[in-house]
Amino acid sequence: DRVNLPTLGELRSRLAPPLWEFLTKASLQAKQRGWHLYLVGGAVRDLLLANPNEPLLIQDIDMVVDGFHSAADVGAGVELAKALQEIYPNTRLEVHGSFQTAALLWRKDPVLGSMWVDIATARTEFYPYPAANPEVEASSIRQDLYRRDFTINALALRLTPPRPGKLMDFFGGLLDLHAKQIRVLHVNSFIEDPTRIYRAVRFAVRLGFTIECQTEEYIRYAIESGVYDRTTKENHKAPALQTRLKAELKHILQASYWKVALQLLGDLGALQCIHPTLKLDDELLRQLRLMERCLQRFDPEQQRFVHWQMRIEAIIAFLKPEYRYLVAKNLQLQDESIRRLQNLASTQEIVLESLPECDRSSQIVKLLRHYDLPMLILIALRSPRKIRQQIWHYATVLANVQPIFNGNDLKKFGYKPGPKYKQILDDLLSATLDGEITNKIEAKEFLTKSYPL
Ligand code: ATP
Numbered sequence: 001d002r003v004n005l006p007t008l009g010e011l012r013s014r015l016a017p018p019l020w021e022f023l024t025k026a027s028l029q030a031k032q033r034g035w036h037l038y039l040v041g042g043a044v045r046d047l048l049l050a051n052p053n054e055p056l057l058i059q060d061i062d063m064v065v066d067g068f069h070s071a072a073d074v075g076a077g078v079e080l081a082k083a084l085q086e087i088y089p090n091t092r093l094e095v096h097g098s099f100q101t102a103a104l105l106w107r108k109d110p111v112l113g114s115m116w117v118d119i120a121t122a123r124t125e126f127y128p129y130p131a132a133n134p135e136v137e138a139s140s141i142r143q144d145l146y147r148r149d150f151t152i153n154a155l156a157l158r159l160t161p162p163r164p165g166k167l168m169d170f171f172g173g174l175l176d177l178h179a180k181q182i183r184v185l186h187v188n189s190f191i192e193d194p195t196r197i198y199r200a201v202r203f204a205v206r207l208g209f210t211i212e213c214q215t216e217e218y219i220r221y222a223i224e225s226g227v228y229d230r231t232t233k234e235n236h237k238a239p240a241l242q243t244r245l246k247a248e249l250k251h252i253l254q255a256s257y258w259k260v261a262l263q264l265l266g267d268l269g270a271l272q273c274i275h276p277t278l279k280l281d282d283e284l285l286r287q288l289r290l291m292e293r294c295l296q297r298f299d300p301e302q303q304r305f306v307h308w309q310m311r312i313e314a315i316i317a318f319l320k321p322e323y324r325y326l327v328a329k330n331l332q333l334q335d336e337s338i339r340r341l342q343n344l345a346s347t348q349e350i351v352l353e354s355l356p357e358c359d360r361s362s363q364i365v366k367l368l369r370h371y372d373l374p375m376l377i378l379i380a381l382r383s384p385r386k387i388r389q390q391i392w393h394y395a396t397v398l399a400n401v402q403p404i405f406n407g408n409d410l411k412k413f414g415y416k417p418g419p420k421y422k423q424i425l426d427d428l429l430s431a432t433l434d435g436e437i438t439n440k441i442e443a444k445e446f447l448t449k450s451y452p453l
Pocket of ligand 1: 040041042043060062147148149150153154193195196199
């Protein structure tokens with residue numbers, strides 16, 4: 001190899017010792033059965049990029065078993081996972097039958113942390129038509145790697161003898177790692193699976209890589225040829241594709257680098273995969289900036305809202321009202337988000353019409369308290385400054401004002417408990433909001449005058 005390839009010892013030093021120990025045990029189990037075991041995908045990429053001084057604890061490990069002697073070994077991945085579970089009894093085992101894959105899960109292990117290990121039986125995936133789900137059959141490691149997205153993700157590291165630690169690099173992944181390039185394995189990659197466009201952007205931005213020229217052309221070609229159409233209409237495989245698109249959007253929109261990634265997706269025209277009319281223009285960018293300010297202001301600790309969902313809502317809200325519901329539904333957003341996007345247009349109309357007529361704070365509260373904060377934020381993003389400021393004032397100040405007395409106080413004063421309490425407290429709140437009462441003495445006077453006993 002022209003590019004420096006780490007030795008087995010070097011690779012070992014890049015992994016946290018318990019992880020290395022796990023891989024060694026897995027390899028021994030495979031060897032005893034006469035199989036080959038490979039570490040594949042993202043873990044190999046991250047291992048090759050890792051710094052020897054900061055040993056990696058990888059949370060997602062993909063392994064592939066290969067080298068069978070009979071068709072009976074088709075369930076090798078599952079058998080290996082079962083053998084490993086005996087060695088690591090505090091794991092959970094999941095078997096995905098038709099794919100001959102198994103997963104072992106560690107939850108908050110004191111040494112390994114939370115770790116997810118997928119063990120697959122080497123397989124070929126082919127796509128009978130674009131945007132379809134993978135079909136599976138047992139085959140060699142090369143074919144398994146060929147179905148992957150990018151050369152840097154299509155590397156395998158052999159764990160079993162002969163020559164454990166040998167890097168299997170059929171598609172030039174190592175060169176691309178060094179050149180910091182994201183490159184697909186074949187021309188039709190994005191046509192087969194448009195979510196790879198989002199993955200290309202995600203890896204490029206996260207790793208500080210560039211999308212290789214030809215690969216970028218393939219992306220543009222896929223988008224020009226309307227690949228997103230297949231993710232929606234008349235395709236029974238569309239839901240699976242939408243699930244993957246949502247997963248990629250989530251990955252991107254919850255990462256610290258989401259703005260740069262979204263910009264790149266916008267430059268590539270890839271937002272069309274969400275809806276053909278969606279473009280990242282200055283107005284959408286402005287609205288997303290406003291959304292960030294709201295999230296900072298109302299939820300700096302990220303405990304109140306799911307921030308990536310708020311971002312995707314802002315993006316979908318940017319579409320024409322008639323498209324919002326379907327896009328939100330296709331992306332399988334939470335019911336609450338779907339409902340909000342569905343009701344946004346009519347709520348916005350009410351708020352835009354009624355808010356300018358409100359002269360008093362109590363009127364503003366009575367109008368806006370019917371809506372949750374995310375809805376008000378969505379409306380604010382797309383409203384003139386004056387309205388936006390009124391909504392801000394409501395959300396930050398008015399919504400927090402409480403009536404000076406509560407139900408217990410009313411009881412002490414001698415009011416008979418009943419439905420009337422709501423009315424009295426509401427009036428007290430309005431008078432407080434409008435500055436008519438500012439302390440308990442004034443509040444008591446107000447009560448005596450408005451609700452004599
Ligand atoms: P991360 O560190 O973000 O988890 P990863 O490379 O492990 O990165 P995953 O989404 O966990 O990414 O996928 C694991 C591997 O499966 C990838 O490295 C890639 O080889 C393959 N893969 C995932 N999604 C696709 C896809 N849409 N098309 C082809 N191969 C894919």
